[in-house]
Amino acid sequence: xxxxxxxxxxxxxxxxxxxxxxxxxxxxxxxxxxxxxxxxxxxxxxxxxxxxxxxxxxxxxxxxxxxxxxxxxxxxxxxxxxxxxxxxxxxxxxxxxxxxxxxxxxxxxxxxxxxxxxxxxxxxxxxxxxxxxxxxxxxx
Numbered sequence: 001x002x003x004x005x006x007x008x009x010x011x012x013x014x015x016x017x018x019x020x021x022x023x024x025x026x027x028x029x030x031x032x033x034x035x036x037x038x039x040x041x042x043x044x045x046x047x048x049x050x051x052x053x054x055x056x057x058x059x060x061x062x063x064x065x066x067x068x069x070x071x072x073x074x075x076x077x078x079x080x081x082x083x084x085x086x087x088x089x090x091x092x093x094x095x096x097x098x099x100x101x102x103x104x105x106x107x108x109x110x111x112x113x114x115x116x117x118x119x120x121x122x123x124x125x126x127x128x129x130x131x132x133x134x135x136x137x138x139x140x
Contacts, residue, residue, distance in 0.1 A: 001070065001071045001090045001092070001093045001094075001136075001137075002032075002033040002036070002068060002069060002070050002071065002090065002091050002092040002093075003015075003068070003069075003071050003074055003086055003087050003088075003089060003090055003091055004018055004025075004066045004067065004068055004074070004086070004087045004089075004091065005059060005066065005067040005069070005074040005077055005078055005081075005084055005085070005086050006065070006066050006084060006085050006086075006087060007059050007062050007064060007065055007066070007083075007084060008062065008081070008082065008083025008084050009062070009083060010065055010066075012065065012066060012087070013087075014087065014089060015087060015089040015091055018041075018044060018065070018066045019040070019041050019042055019043050019044050020043055020044060021043045021044075022044075022045075023043070023044035023045065023065045023066065024044070024045050024047065024063070024064050024065045024066075025037065025041060025044045025045065025046050025047070025064065025065065025066045025067070025068065026046075026047050026048075026049055026055040026058065026059065026064045026066070026067045026068070027046065027047075027048055027049070027055075027067070027068040027069070028048070028049055028050075028051075028052055028055065028069060029048035029049060029050055031069075032092065032094060033068050033069060033070065033091070033092055034048055034068070036068075036091060036092040037068045037091065040091070044065075044066075047064070052069065052073065052077075055067050055069075056077050056080075056081065059077075059081065059084065060081045060084075068091060070136075071086065071090070071135065071136070072133050072134070072135040072136045074086045075135040076135065095139075098111045098115065119138055119139070124138050125138055
């Protein structure tokens with residue numbers, strides 16, 4: 001899931017507030033989030049950054065109004081940049097699917113059961129945490 005980090009002191013309260021004339025929005029070049037934001041913004045000025053640190057520095061200085069990235073990274077940044085906030089609204093969500101060949105009912109049932117168990121017994125949570133995605137949510 002991706003969203004927006006909003007600079008300290010901004011009047012932005014919702015995703016719809018981001019796309020206004022004079023707004024300065026940043027994203028990380030080459031990401032699916034950057035492609036989504038580029039397509040959706042009509043009035044705001046979009047700047048693409050090679051490294052997230054560059055964008056984080058500018059939003060911390062108030063030189064960017066909003067920064068679009070994955071929610072986990074934004075939550076981490078917001079803790080480091082006093083006064084910034086992450087909007088609750090999601091601007092992009094990428095799902096993960098398990099593909100089973102057509103007509104393989106037993107495989108489909110097994111995969112569904114495996115995923116349900118992995119979520120309920122904490123396997124997915126531990127995998128996310130162990131790989132640095134501590135603020136990402138496990139899908140229901």
